Amino acid sequence: MRIQGTLLWGLLAPALGLMALFYVVPLGVYFLNSFHLFRDGRIIPVWTLATYVEFFTDPFSYRIIGRSLQLAVIVTSLTILVAYPVAYALHTRVARPGVRAALALLLFSPLMVSVVVRTYGWLILLANQGLVNTLLRAARVIETPLTLLFNMPGVVISLTHIFLPFAIFPMYSVMGKLDLTLKEAARDLGAGWWDTFTHITLPLTMPGVVAAALICFTLSLSAFVTPQLLGGGRVQVLPLAVYNSTVEINWPAGAVAGLVLLVLSILAVRALNAVIRRLPGV
Amino acid sequence: MRIQGTLLWGLLAPALGLMALFYVVPLGVYFLNSFHLFRDGRIIPVWTLATYVEFFTDPFSYRIIGRSLQLAVIVTSLTILVAYPVAYALHTRVARPGVRAALALLLFSPLMVSVVVRTYGWLILLANQGLVNTLLRAARVIETPLTLLFNMPGVVISLTHIFLPFAIFPMYSVMGKLDLTLKEAARDLGAGWWDTFTHITLPLTMPGVVAAALICFTLSLSAFVTPQLLGGGRVQVLPLAVYNSTVEINWPAGAVAGLVLLVLSILAVRALNAVIRRLPGV
């Protein structure tokens, strides 16, 4: 049953309007600033590529871009490595219903706690006088406290933790569609556990892995709160550059950084989509 | 095919460790602060309920809680109202593949743009001298500029926009499982478009609606960046209270507010889960 086209577009209108008015237009206007100039603490509305030239001739820009990509790659890899076994375990359903429910609650609970609350939790845990260092020193494993805060490791660990559910979701969903008799067939044909995993399960769940990678990579690239609060200004990534520039009323520089961020995201999405399309059985 | 329990728990260990070490423990430690005291700019490690008493006797706390719940309810309702027709339109597949792909890209693109960039886009759009007011004044619809920024409407609109994809996803997924012949059967039995929708489509897609509501409500409740940047300090919600208290080194007050936030989230999840369980056909 199909309803009339007119009625249908009527149904879509509020959403499309909202998207156009509050997404495309403001972004466009914001990005227009990138063609303006920032001098002596104010924006000069001339049309110029000067801000772009400044950005791309400043070595610091490349360090920020590199840092952003590095963070995204590390967080994505780590998240997938931790999340895949979890999705696999949930999928094979070894855990009894009670155990599974507890696991699911534990894994998806981060989504329920405000990022602010969580981030302050980590501050306590990872600080020089924090729980981890106190325990390690009490156990005489280390002498001087490890620097876990206001640097990459802290940001990486916390982002990995936040993105875990986002990575488990798509992989678990793809695994749910995996025909379990394929694994039985492999066993029947003489494959042990490892051969079954590498020849059947892993290749057939790759679409889920790539989807998870896509989500994690994009989210890492544009993560703002965690690098701001846990990075302590020492983890300079693009979203922070956007924020800092804009706070200093240097909207042109912020807009250029924002555009670079958008382009990187789009490139990542396209690359991973191309990978998905080449996977078998898709 | 089931693999051995030992091996399986081995697979789960990294994730469980990460969750325990970087989620349960820090949150627990952070929340322990709620039993301490903050006096004269420093934390006094005594064990007391004084901070709780202060929080729950201060009328301002209830205003913050009320404001948080109000924001969550309004944003959730608005998001569902806008997202349902979109999911429905995508589901009925009236749009040609090209149109559908364009729609999907438009709808899910907010996830690709850093929240910081997006928020600054809105600043431009909604400011007193911004695009909306300029256009409205040029068209002589209004005389004095509308206040769209640093108040509830701005925060509500931008959160609705951000959560749109999160609401469309579960509803679209439930609609995909809807047997289309049920709609044909209703038509065959004499139901027009509206009767088919109210008697068949809507009741059978309610699980998706409730799941979307759950996600939007929880996310709205703990939203931080948008209220901070677009609310201009005038939209006082719980995550901001946590942030502000903690920035002022008043960790006990922050912890209490954080706990209240967590409890509210859990209650919301439980309530909506109970609704889901009572829905027909689940």
Added chain:
Amino acid sequence: MAPDAPSRGAEVEVRAITKRFGAVVAVRSVSFVIRGGEFFSLLGPSGCGKTTTLRVIGGFEHADEGEVAIGGTPMGRTPPNRRPTNMVFQRLALFPHYTVFENVAFGLRMKRLPEEEIRQRVGEALELVQMPGLAGRKISELSGGQQQRVALARALVNRPRVLLLDEPLSSLDLKLRLQMQEELKRLQRELGTTFVSVTHDPGEALAMSDRVGVMDSGILHQVGAPMEIYERPRNRFVANFIGDANLIDGVVQGTDGDTVAVRAGGVVVRARRAGWEQIGQTLTVCVRPERIQIGAAADLPNAFRGRVEDWAFSGSMVKYRLAAGPVRLHAAVPYLNGAPLFQVGEEVAAGWDPMQAVLVPTEAAAPGAGGGP
């Protein structure tokens, strides 16, 4: 089967309808007439266009060309909710969130009938399908057969002029399917409603219908009473699809009274004259396996010797595969306890009464493709 089914004239007229899905032509210029009070079946393999034809009648699809008239009124683009038809869907399409009662009542509620009348008519409909007392059940609590009955009651309670059934029994297992076939026939005879059924099961079509239309690749090959299409298939497709058939290609040698002699690879076989055959023409002799006699067939006009290649027991029959030179035959012999069996490799005599074999054109397509009444 009710050979004395009341004929109320043309109830459904399908006039040269064609339906395309993109580049695929699902139905090609199909015409036929369904008489009032008749049990009509559209039969064919999956993808033959039978379900599309049914959906065009029901208003779920619109024909690209041609039109459908019900009770003499052209339907045009009338939507399903304003047609005098009701459908029993292939997967039943019962509303999972309603009880049995609410499912059956749905159509009456849409007509805004008074509660009293709804209650009474739903009760009657449930009795008609032998499901009284289960009105309060949830759909998920019913067995497959019970769900089938509810789907029937939900359609019949609206007293449609024409009931459309889309593979209504395909989800049931064998025993239940046979039982429901009998019940559908009983219902149809009791109510006098015109039934139009779609099925891929030749046995079901033959057993239930007053008339059958055989379709393939969007073409209606033949319309006729069950015995007619079984006895006198118009072409190879119909012969092969309805039951098992031995199709022997050969050249007409001559005629002799009612029979015609056909030479097929060294063997001469005889069949009933069709009237259109000509000497020297290449055509196909169609003979049903159960009409072939083996063992004591030496005195039949077209007996020959063959070797048993294989045999299989099917319960009531033993099916032999015979090789007679280049010709391969399937023969189905009734099996009685203690009946003699021929073994693989054994030489046997085989033959048939020529009046039990018919001629069909050799080419795959029908001579006057498009069929119709």
Added chain:
Amino acid sequence: MAPDAPSRGAEVEVRAITKRFGAVVAVRSVSFVIRGGEFFSLLGPSGCGKTTTLRVIGGFEHADEGEVAIGGTPMGRTPPNRRPTNMVFQRLALFPHYTVFENVAFGLRMKRLPEEEIRQRVGEALELVQMPGLAGRKISELSGGQQQRVALARALVNRPRVLLLDEPLSSLDLKLRLQMQEELKRLQRELGTTFVSVTHDPGEALAMSDRVGVMDSGILHQVGAPMEIYERPRNRFVANFIGDANLIDGVVQGTDGDTVAVRAGGVVVRARRAGWEQIGQTLTVCVRPERIQIGAAADLPNAFRGRVEDWAFSGSMVKYRLAAGPVRLHAAVPYLNGAPLFQVGEEVAAGWDPMQAVLVPTEAAAPGAGGGP
């Protein structure tokens, strides 16, 4: 069917296995022996435990009680990859990300055979199932029948002692299913491999198997050659499940030579003596519809008059439903062109040769339930 199939002694021994899933007992103390080189079928309705039994043999499930021995070796908890069996799965379970070649080669690769040998054996296996030249195809590019053949080749290439087939033909449509039945029989005979098949289709089991085991509710009711279980069903379930059966409950009145007279609601019917019947005992006479003669049956020892309630044409047969007092009979009469038909309401004589009717116990369960040789 190969009545001369080589019997190599007990190849698979199933010894009193019981399997529970939670509170449900899927298989109850089932024992039977499959001989080497035999085509054995487990037949029963869905949920009867036949697939569970097959999976226990293949090592996919472990029996809670009892054990399975293959080739004399108890299997214990040996996993599927170390058993001398291969399985053709119900939904084929072909690897969608591999080509036809890689699918068939999978088992050989797991054995780390040299590439040369793999290439050769895969080629042979594809020829065996008549699929040469398609080795490079993707699975999704194959038709249902071709996928079926690949699944067979993938299992057979490993040269298993025992090939397990789980409803191997259930996804194919009727014509293709009949063709694949013949081919499976041919393959089994050529290779001499022991085949164990599971099916819910009595026709398939009868046509393909050397011996059939009939299961229901986890119980093995009867094991025997196709004709044996059709002719001499051990109980009502077997009689009813294998083909159509008239089951007439009555009381034994007396015996007369080889036959026994049973009074059933005013009518006396005769059947072949079973040996265990006693005068005054309540039991059931089982007679197949195709063994009932109507019309000219007045001279049969147990002829009586009945009224035609309904009839249906099935192609080779006309099926009548007759009422003779309280007794209702199904009769299947061969249909030949021009054969006389009895109309609904007509009075006819009906009867059968008493030697064609057998006795079964009236109670639903078998006398010595559990069955097996």
